[in-house]
Amino acid sequence: MAKAEAAPEEGAPKKGGRKKLILLALPLVLGGVGAGLWFSGILPKLLGMGHHEEAHAAAPAEPAPPPPPRPVFVQMPDITANLNAGGRRAVYIRLKSQLEVVGEPDAQAVQAAMPRLVDLFTTYLREMRPEEMRGSAGTHRLREELMARAAIAAHPARVTDVLFQEILVQ
Structure with missing residues (x-):
């Protein structure tokens, strides 16, 4: 009888298995999308962080080092x-x-x-x-x-x- 009772429990579908999978996969997908947007430069512009690049572009460039002497x-x-x-x-x-x-x-x-x-x-x-x-x-x-x-x-x-x-x- 113990064998007969154990069989239905193994074959029964697990409750909440898909919900756990979705809850684990959702942060990974969102993190990947966020990282892609960040490294492509879209997210910093959306957040207003792109002004640093313009400030560096407007700043005067340091004088270039003199060329090496000709042999x-x-x-x-x-x-x-x-x-x-x-x-x-x-x-x-x-x-x-x-x-x-x-x-x-x-x-x-x-x-x-x-x-x-x-x-x-x-x-x-x-x-x-x-x-x-x-x-x-x-x-x-x-x-x-x-x-x-x-x-x-x-x-x-x-x-x-x-x-x-x-x-x-x-």
Whole structure:
């Protein structure tokens, strides 16, 4: 008999189930609509909160920061050096390059340090092996090393790049 009495209770429809669902879903739907109106900008205008944007538009803009100084390019003298061939036939490199600096004061400092730059570049090139110069990876390593040496020699001037015009290895 206990089984017979339990069966009708399980199969009976729950009272108030739809009402609970509506009461739970209604705030979620209204919140979603409100958030959509707020982020689309409609609700702030309806509530009179849109005047802040007009006040910012009418306020004078702060002066723009000055543009960064244009780079200046300093021509390096042509450098010819023999590479470290390790007892084989002599291998030479001829390098034409420019240094990119931040502004005219740095260009003058680089010009003043030019003998030191040429010495550092030549000394480094004499230690390089011909195999190290092959491919774009070799050129990239050469650029990085020459930039490091240029930064040391021309300090406090800021050398931002070494630009190769000609690299000839023979």
